[in-house]
Amino acid sequence: MKEFHIYKDIRQRTNGEIYLGVVGPVRTGKSTFIRRFMEEMVIPHMEDGPAKTRSKDELPQAASGKNIMTTEPKFIPTEAAKIFLEDKTEMKIRLIDCVGFLIPGAFGATEEEKERLVHTPWFDYDIPFSQAAELGTRKVIEEHSTVGIVVTTDGSVTGIERAAYEEAEKKTIEELKKHQKPFVVVLNTKTPYTIAVKQLTKKLQEMYKVTVVPMDCASMDLEDISQLMKKILFEFPVCQVDFETPGWFDVLELSSPVKKAVIEFAQKVMNQISCMRDAKVPEKENLPQQISRFVLEETNLAQGKIVYEISLKEELYFSLASECAGFLLTSQKQLFDALAEYARLRSQYQKVQSAMESVAQKGYGVVTPERKQINISEPIVVRHGSRYGVRMKATAPSIHMIQSMVETEIAPIVGSEQQAKDLVDYIESAAQKEQDGIWNTNIFGKSIEQIVEDGMNAKINQMTDSCQQKLQDALKKIINDSNGGIVCIII
Structure with a gap:
């Protein structure tokens, strides 16, 4: 996927306004991430003018070490920047910086061995720095952002032990999950390609069930940003899942075992999908026996749409064709x-x-x-x-x-009146036992069905070839020579 496709899709998913909340523990490189993002992605695509100049002036300070640099949530730039990309895609973008959840080992939260009190926009009195940091971070997650970036670290960028970040990191991720915001985790490290970092990345992905991207935020470039935004696209919720089936599948009744099995499997697949990242193809051995092929046909990131194509086994097709035709079909030649x-x-x-x-x-x-x-x-x-x-x-x-109504009569002579009544009872009893009981009732070695058929055929056969010819001649005269009147004499 090319870069401009990524941003076009993000624009569609966010209605053209991206509010990127950068959150996580303190001292992980959040401000560094924002500064590089603005320098590489936002400012170069802004029109020259006062807004562009102000955006440069509003970039956050970034520094290594253990001292907390950010003291309150901050919108960067203050007004959402309108940017224009190569394919003329236009969007508004704004990043939100925050203090983050406090960790042990970071300096700046205390003063003279007491926790600092700070003034915030949310209260008319001073509150402890830790409370303000937590409240500000939660507001960024809940109220101000449409997309989240969790910045954490292996400790290489600050000198603080990795273990110190774990509790605050977990709290941040749980908050974003609770509010169902699409987000990815950036693992800020000076050595993103080492085995140790790859192992930590895998561990975090398995632990939190999220996408984790290792990178050095201080040297992040436009390609890194594009890849990161692409991964964010896969974190947006799925809006629509389509299953394309052969046309003949629609002919099947809902009670059909084949249709039931396919629908149940489709429901099972849908239950495992919540975001675009979950669009996967099950292993072949997990497919129902009716399905020969299950393919991920389309992943539309802009619309949040997933399309699967289902192919059913060929013998099912011929089985349905045989059922509809009323005789056995086993090949395309027979069908045609x-x-x-x-x-x-x-x-x-x-x-x-x-x-x-x-x-x-x-x-x-x-x-x-x-x-x-x-x-x-x-x-x-x-x-x-x-x-x-x-x-x-x-x-x-x-x-x-x-x-023409054909009439025939069954009138066997059986003997006494009582014997005749017994025969009537016998016939009525057989008729009540089963639907076709009266037809299968045996009288003098023949079923009633056979007797009726013989009687009907005898009557029909009375219409001899000679009679048929005479009827044709009479009909011809009526049609061609008469005025509609007819007198019929039957001998």
Whole structure:
């Protein structure tokens, strides 16, 4: 990611106003960090004028040693500086310095072996220096900053033992976590690349579950700042998590075991995400058996958006396709063959669909002929008395669908009245036991279903080829020669 992308994304996440609260224990290099940040990042990108001059004059003092240099919270610059970056990204930025939480071994909190009393804007009376330092630090964290930088140290920059910083360091990090501010920890050290510092960095990351960046604040340059701001971007909360699945996945019912497993896994992934840094891909062995591939497709730092792509196993696709088709499909060839057959049948059905719907509504439907089915005869000259005209004849097949109720009857002779009643009870009892019970009821070696089918087929077969031809001829006359009247004699 290029530098200007980093600041463009930060601008979007902070609405163009960055208030960088620099907090931590006393004597860690907070003022040094602010001074270098202003000199490298802010002042060079300000327009020339009084505001730029004032910003230079307002830079904090920075010095090594054990003496506390900062005595109260301070906004640097006093008014947020408007800066313009290379890609014309415009933003306002202001850093907030503070005393920090006191540590043993630092000088400046006492005077004549007593704790100093200081005047603050928050009370109309003097309060102990330690109380003022703690109160000011908390106000920077809670009220004044949108982004936090915790500056701690290994002790190399001040000569104070590392152990002296641990309690104040822990307190600072807990405060920022409590108020859910995005922040990173800067480990200020004169030797950022040594094994000892790398080990300390790893220890702090594991202990606090935060991002720790070792650097020498006194020599921090623009590249260091850019990398630090990029890491801060990953500490912003996630606003949206999307899971992209194959289109056919949406067809599955919520009750589908496949859909349930994928949704449960997605929920599990989301429960492990709070900030952008948490966007990770689970190990393959931790994926549900239905998922073949789980990829982090996009991390949009500007919008706080994470997109995962989920690929499901191919056999699930064919299983769903088989379920929808009603027959087994195991390969793409079979699927495309089935689609081609479906397209052919669909084209044929569309020709009769309207007629079928009409039959369902009123018992009669007509399939009108298509243009390609119509035959037109050659035009001929005809005479009408003393006048002449032209005649052309068009013929085409029309399909007429007629719904006719077929009736059949089951009337076995069983003997006495009591035997007949027993048979009725037997049939009714079978019907109540199961949904298709009456159809499966056996009478004289045949089920009722078989008897009904035989009776229906016998009635339908009475419509012989000769009868069908006569009905066609009659229908033709009704359509072409009559005025709608019909007299039917059945012999």
